[in-house]
Amino acid sequence: MTETKAIRGRLLWFVDDPETAGDAAHRHVEDGVIVIVDGLIEAVGEASILLPTLPADAAIVDHRPHLIMPGFIDAHLHLPQTQVIASYGAQLMEWLAKFTFVEEQKCAGPAHARKLARFFLNELLASGTTTAAIYCSVHVASVEALFTESQARNTRMIAGKVMMDRNAPAALTDTADTAYADSKALIARWHGRGRQLYAISPRFVVTSTPEQMAAAGRLAAEHPQCHVQTHINENRAEIAFANELYPEPGDYAGIYQHFGLLGARSLMGHCIHMTDREWRRFAQAGAVAVFCPTSNLFLGSGLFDWARAKAEGVPVAVATDIGGGTSYSMLRTMAEAYKVLQLQGQSLSAFAALHAITRGNAKALKLDHLVGSLEPGHEADLVVLDPAATRVMAHRLETARDLAEELFVLVTLGDERNVAATYVMGERIDADREPSPQPSTPPVLANSR
Template sequence: MSSVIATTAIRGRFLDIQNTVAQAREIHDQVRYVEDGLLITEQGKIKWFGAWEEGKELLSSDIQIQHYKDQLIVPGFIDTHIHFPQTEMIGAYGEQLLEWLNTYTFPTEIQFNNKNYADKIAQFFIHELLKNGTTTALVFCTVHPTSVDALFEAAEQHQMRIIAGKVLMDRHAPDELCDTPESAYTDSKTLIEKWHGKGRNLYAITPRFAPTSTPEQLQKAQQLKAEYPNVYIHTHLSENKNEIAWVKDLFPNQKGYLDVYHHYGLTGSKSIFAHCVHLNEDEWDCMHATNSAIAFCPTSNLFLGSGLFPLNKTWEKQVKVGLGTDIGAGTSFNQLQTINEAYKVQQLQGNKLSAFESLYHATLGGAKALDLDHQLGNFNVGKEADFVVLDLAATALQELRQQRAKSIEDALFALMTMGDDRNIHATYIYGQPAYVKDVKIS
């Protein structure tokens, strides 16, 4: 594990959202843009933040100042739903959800019973996150405990905050990917004891989705959550209409898809449900009442033809939401590209997604969805110092467009529309660089 540098000082242009909000229209008032700012970190936390002229006297003469004069510094991007075992099958052709799982996903995931293989993909995966400015992620592993160990071990090397867990799946999948209710419980319990709260690692109880878990296994998930109330729940919900119909057949006594999870005590403030494209009114009300969260995954929803997520409904119903790349149905690790597609999903529904709302969902709003907004998501003093240095003009076309930017909001929107991993100049984890473009970091 990397050692934490005692004190770091970063100078440059900073942009963040100061506080969580109840409505999108309130975000603009919470935008904080410091044209010439200073961020001081100590032991991985933000010690001071403000204007350079106000803060420079706080620095001792021996502190080296990293000055990003031409870049823009924002809080680290937060990915609220992604599958690390699907990294190498991104861009698999031609299917919708259920067929896609059987044709591509399950055969790929079988390989993760091999620890060496899992280690190789985990290292690649973590590097891709950092290369794309993602500093925190909620991650699906596979049914194999080795996959969980591999991911947390790779993240630990950077002191990166990762939430992850072993998949629970005891039916409707290949035998090599099925556990049992009892093994799911015992393996998860062992992994929770091993990893949850160790460093910055956090654990998520992870039923793949209701159709691949028997009622007996969901009861075991409920038991785990009762025994470890501080761990997360991470699963899928209402992604695809055929999936919803299948759940209705499998669980006829429940009044809907979400009610399956709710019945087994799997909703709550640390429960994150990916997709939620087709929720009914009762389900929206249940999401609100239980303080559960949604991961909005636009590139995946478009790629699999799942539907258009009604983002405005989250504000109407007061339901927490963050952005998810959902690799490998999602088509990019990059949150700028994810925002680009989120904007289009909203346009197709007659709604507008502003640059500042997009930034909110990718940073502080994502932290709120993960129940971590007291620790992550902006530059407030005391928070963990995870942030991204962005090059606004990484290409000739971007440079031309940025010359026409009339405001920081316009510049940010252009970046989010045209940006990708080339715009990530540096990614800082816990106050120190974990990725710098074109520089090898040991």
């Protein structure tokens, strides 16, 4: 049976990139309605025009005066690191050995993996994030837990099993063959099931032998519809180690390229210390640079050069990188992104920041035909925001003169406290309540291009 509902409030979404299209990039409707039929957006526009067109039995939820946007998208974070966040005093390589590799071992147990997956997805939804690209641990159980919980919430998530066969504790290593076979089986089981999507996930070149890198490349070639996610050029010591292990290609990006892992669906975490040749390799491949500001600051990794990426024609996504990152909130993430850019003489308007965490990330993840905007046909994943949720923000907004200023306050001071509600496929999610198992949803074609 068809179910129609309407969600009313102040609407904001993007139809283009504010950096190139200016004010024509966004749509703002002061009293708007999103009409949702069976979880998909049917129509968007002025309440005065759309409300009279609704069937008599349509449910109407009124969120005025709150701001309704497409659900936020996080392009890179780690499920096993929910209890690694805020670990003191180390940079990348030491941080991995001392904190991360210790915690990740616990994910071998399905009960622990399940506990983390529940916490993690609830926290993302409470922060208004409805889609994310997620690294699970090396254990198949962690991927099963994540996808099972995502399926129960009907969220669109991208996730994969980390591949690691050296330079990590024995309990965290697979082999080239088992990583290939396990990933392949997980792709068959989960990719395209409901809203779930698989990412082939070699952690980084330091923790993979050439045999495993080749196996990852084989998976990518055999499953061109899947994403590839990995790390690159985050930290000087890491880069030196990577180039020592793989001297032939001449640079870090060349290593991934050599193994067939640098393509248009490759989500390359960090990209801080890039050479000219590496920027060119990215641009030619169409690979995505994933900017993780809170993580880059917390681990002292360095400053991502967004202007350079733009000048090189390299697509950029933004991400929290939990648990190197320090907040699940994409608003907080963009506040730190602004500061990272300010340190380099660059700026980031509120429109550009909000575009980045909705339509921008959707485009970078090749999901912009499904999520990231409020266009008819899109999946109705929404975040409802109260820009005056805190005393400081309410006080500051008394002097805001226009939308740009209001949104800049939201991006600079905002976090999960500003999230009044989150909707997944038109259903309001209560992050404090465990979902009841969903009937299997009809698969939505994710890879029509």
